[in-house]
Amino acid sequence: MKILGANVVPVSFGLKTLKEAVDSAFASYAKNYKDSIYCIGSVLGPHPFPMMVRDFQFCIGEESRQQFLEMTGHLPDAVCACVGGGSNSAGSFAAYLNDPVDLIGVEPLGKGSHLGDHAASIAYGEPGSMHGFRSYMLKDKDGNPAPVYSIASGLDYPSVGPEHAFWHDLGRVQYEAISDEEAVDAFFKLSRYEGIIPALESAHAVAYAMRWAKTHPYGSIVATCSGRGDKDVDYVIEHYGYGEDHQF
Ligand SMILES: Cc1ncc(COP(=O)(O)O)c(C=O)c1O
Numbered sequence: 001m002k003i004l005g006a007n008v009v010p011v012s013f014g015l016k017t018l019k020e021a022v023d024s025a026f027a028s029y030a031k032n033y034k035d036s037i038y039c040i041g042s043v044l045g046p047h048p049f050p051m052m053v054r055d056f057q058f059c060i061g062e063e064s065r066q067q068f069l070e071m072t073g074h075l076p077d078a079v080c081a082c083v084g085g086g087s088n089s090a091g092s093f094a095a096y097l098n099d100p101v102d103l104i105g106v107e108p109l110g111k112g113s114h115l116g117d118h119a120a121s122i123a124y125g126e127p128g129s130m131h132g133f134r135s136y137m138l139k140d141k142d143g144n145p146a147p148v149y150s151i152a153s154g155l156d157y158p159s160v161g162p163e164h165a166f167w168h169d170l171g172r173v174q175y176e177a178i179s180d181e182e183a184v185d186a187f188f189k190l191s192r193y194e195g196i197i198p199a200l201e202s203a204h205a206v207a208y209a210m211r212w213a214k215t216h217p218y219g220s221i222v223a224t225c226s227g228r229g230d231k232d233v234d235y236v237i238e239h240y241g242y243g244e245d246h247q248f
Pocket of ligand 1: 041042043082083084085086087088089153154155199201202226227228
């Protein structure tokens with residue numbers, strides 16, 4: 001981001017997670033709204049931000065749909081994507097909403113199902129409002145946003161874009177959870193087998209696609225790779241090595 005000319009201001013309060021970063025960005029925008037533009041990175045915040053971000057990310061779904069049709073002559077049986085705030089998945093799903101295609105949002109189960117160990121807002125959350133929108137939310141005992149955790153820093157957010165809550169309640173999108181361990185396994189496998197090093201966020205979608213494939217030997221699934229793993233290689237090597245001990 002700095003190479004591209006951005007001035008990066010790290011968040012210095014609270015748990016220093018995505019939630020505090022969004023809090024800070026809103027505070028900065030509220031103070032400087034006359035001469036600044038708020039570019040939110042996910043389908044979060046008040047209308048029209050969730051709609052705008054979904055529409056910007058729609059190119060992912062539209063291109064994957066077109067490419068899949070060109071390559072195979074039919075649509076995939078399923079499309080899956082990781083869900084942090086929910087933007088890459090919203091863009092992936094929007095193109096297939098009217099097709100007979102199963103849509104699966106993959107939430108981070110982190111270290112397990114205890115509050116504070118994961119960030120699976122739809123699987124374990126309840127209705128709540130934060131950052132100017134109402135959706136599913138992980139709450140502490142006082143009803144405030146709960147601390148969340150995921151090995152993937154982009155997934156540790158205690159709520160999810162409001163359209164995902166809508167899709168969930170409609171039954172149009174199914175939400176599943178993938179643990180840190182499964183995501184790391186997928187990180188190594190996609191790297192070794194395909195030469196593609198995925199972001200740890202994206203590795204959650206890849207892990208789900210691998211799980212799905214075991215029960216659908218003749219099926220086809222698109223897994224959205226929301227980002228490259230360059231940013232994660234130092235962390236993975238430090239904690240898991242180069243995959244020498246990994247079961248491939
Ligand atoms: C590579 C990558 N994938 C996915 C996400 C999750 O965000 P979203 O759910 O909005 O796509 C992030 C967030 O920072 C990310 O960096």
